[in-house]
Amino acid sequence: MKIMVEDIVGVLGIVPTPATADAHRWDTSNSINFEETEKMIKMVDAAGVEIIMANGTFGEGATLTRREHLDFTKCIVETNARSRPFFAGVTTMNTRDTIERGRELMDVGADGLFVGRPMWLSMDQKDIVRYYKDIAEALPGVPLVVYDNPIAFKAKISAEAYVALAEIPEIVAAKHVGGPTLEPDMIAVGNKMRILPLAPEWYPMAEKHPELAKACWTGGIACAPSPIVANSKAILSGNLELAKEITAKLKWAEAPMFPGGDLARFMDYSIQIGHIRFKAAGLIDPGPSRPPYIEVPAEYVPGAIECGQRWAQLEKEFGAQH
Template identity: 45%
Template sequence: MGALRLTADAVRGVFAIMPTPALDGADDPAMADTLDRAETERAVNALIADGVHAIMSTGTFGECATLTWAELRDFAEILVSTAAGRVPVLVGATTLNTRDTIARARALRDLGVDGLLLGRPMWAQCDEENLVAYYRAVAEAVPELGIMVYDNPEAFKGKISTEAYAALAGIPQVVAAKYPVFGPQFEADLNAVAGRVRLLPVDRDWCTAYELGPTDVVACWSGSASCGPLPHVELSRRLLGGDVAGARAIAGELGAASAGFFPEGSFALFSRYNIQLEKIRINAAGYIKAGPCRPPYVHCPEEYAAGARASARRFAELDAAYRARVPAAARGQR
């Protein structure tokens, strides 16, 4: 076994989630190769230049579920070659079964990714024993890769229990968890992993989560960083630098910019249109050209799309405001 490419100690700062840019016409199921390679390279360079601390993709709105394996492999290769070791790169390998997931994970390892953003099979809900066995099997197959557990209760038919988190923390390759829905269970889960696994709240919840464990909650995940990451990077600088009050003010700005993004304020309803709404918002913000959604996740009710576009405008304005304050030479400093 080689050394872990991504350790828990290295999980720090803003883990930006980017879409898989799609060419015009990608919403047509007859289109065989939808990957916008030039925009992928440009977007990775932009995110790194603006100071994000890691890049993740091919989760939900990275369209792991709708990319062909050839597209996902090529996308991962561009992420790795463009990042060129400047920041860690985590790529999703989730499939409907353990064997295919392991095959993808091994191929991604050979391409040079640092870690996996890994959900669990969801055709049938995994109980705790099967869930832990799945992550252990993948970890043993690719022992060099750090694993970011993807704890999305809607996508994977349930929240990971505190007991399962305690068991997952015993797998050395499980170094972090993307924690989309912050709530009362977070503190219990944080205690269960006992510093061995970094639990990452979404950017706007980071300050609240940080106060529950200042030495452990030292990273966040952010999809809205793909709308322009400068406020997110400043949030990290303030919070990890000890300016909690300043960080809380920025988190409030991020929360205000997110208002209306969840249709009717419902995460469950949002999850039905997660891919579409994220790509609508990113396209409208203009920082990354995400392109159209890949089928079958194409249609989105217009009233929901309008909320995403309004959120995009606010995020673009917020990023522009921070861009005016932070000199270009200082943006990539981590």
């Protein structure tokens, strides 16, 4: 399956990594709940999510062992059975390990790679471009989705760097954190790559730039796929009034997840908060979070639960429409 920029249309749903009951222990040898993973992927497929991605931040790419990462990817590949494109997440502490891990994930059947960058130090913009050029050179023809998270990776990808990245044929899209740089970054790259807004930010971009805003990403797909897919269908069919209504509901569902409305505070505990909201949404059993990201401030818990419960309400509402 050769994936091009024009194939990046609709929802790129990022899934969590369901955990076994003992996943919180340091001596757990296999923390992947494969049964729950299969259930989750079948659910996402059945809901009509266009593209699957895995092992970003709340997908715990940083807490899985190499073997677990590979086995989890295999499970998604086998369950998905190429019914839709699957980008396997790969983020390590250096370029060479990322390339080696990327080769392994492609060898077991991933359709492309969702690539973060090393987190030890912030990277210069020229180094960011070189990093992705190196990966593309090492893995020619492998479709790449750039992972742009300024908090996790200690730097925002600049518009100038995006222009350079858009010239790399392997790069088909970038998961964007949103905010004031979303529109200028989208305009800067044009149709050479997809700049992906978060699902609640898709409608405003689609209204202003329908030729550019053809896809979004979401971390809520395992909470409630139905409203997110409904939003995608509305936008792609040009029914922007309906998309506006659904978008308001998506924002309502996500709002309690951010402690005090602060993205930075959320990011410090996004893995733990994610497990709480997935469990509260009720579609999958995420299990416990993996070490070292175990603790979460007590005052953050009610918001995470409320977020999951709001997603459950939307899933009931929109799921009943199918």
